[in-house]
Amino acid sequence: MATDVSPQVVVGAAVVRDGRVLAARRTTPPEAAGRWEFPGGKVDEGESDDAALVRELAEELGVRVRVVRWLAGEQSVGPGGRYRLRVAVVRLEAGEPEATEHDRLRWLDPARLDEVDWLDGDRPFLDELSALAPTLDP
Numbered sequence: 001m002a003t004d005v006s007p008q009v010v011v012g013a014a015v016v017r018d019g020r021v022l023a024a025r026r027t028t029p030p031e032a033a034g035r036w037e038f039p040g041g042k043v044d045e046g047e048s049d050d051a052a053l054v055r056e057l058a059e060e061l062g063v064r065v066r067v068v069r070w071l072a073g074e075q076s077v078g079p080g081g082r083y084r085l086r087v088a089v090v091r092l093e094a095g096e097p098e099a100t101e102h103d104r105l106r107w108l109d110p111a112r113l114d115e116v117d118w119l120d121g122d123r124p125f126l127d128e129l130s131a132l133a134p135t136l137d138p
Ligand SMILES: Nc1nc2c([nH]c(=O)n2[C@H]2C[C@H](O)[C@@H](COP(=O)(O)OP(=O)(O)OP(=O)(O)O)O2)c(=O)[nH]1
Pocket: 010, 011, 012, 036, 037, 038, 039, 040, 041, 042, 043, 077, 078, 079, 083, 085, 119, 120, 121, 122
């Protein structure tokens, strides 16, 4: 019997608009509630990372996005580190983000991304994002 050993991928979107970065506050599970993340979710079987990100942002925030670039690296996240988190910078193509699954959204200054209590697995992406966000056109 073949065993799939590759961990499931979770994709997160760093939405950048006017040089600021969108952060979203989780409501579940209890240990992650109140902490901040990049909106996104699990990649479905047979789905590309880009397509998963576009789908998740439509579902969670009601917006259409375009992937600009993936940040370096991956992090083990979730219970027992069972998922691999990848994060991409995306731009808004249509719509205004509205929290449907999160209880709060905030646009952060890239120089002060640590103003919110990020999930641990998100922190390693912040330095690259701080450097990159101001270089993107509005
Ligand atoms: N979406 C997202 N999940 C993250 C981030 N950082 C992090 O540790 N995680 C973890 C939390 C969860 O254990 C897992 C993704 O869960 P999720 O609840 O967003 O996934 P999903 O939308 O597909 O949810 P579901 O339908 O399977 O419940 O990855 C992040 O920045 N964004």
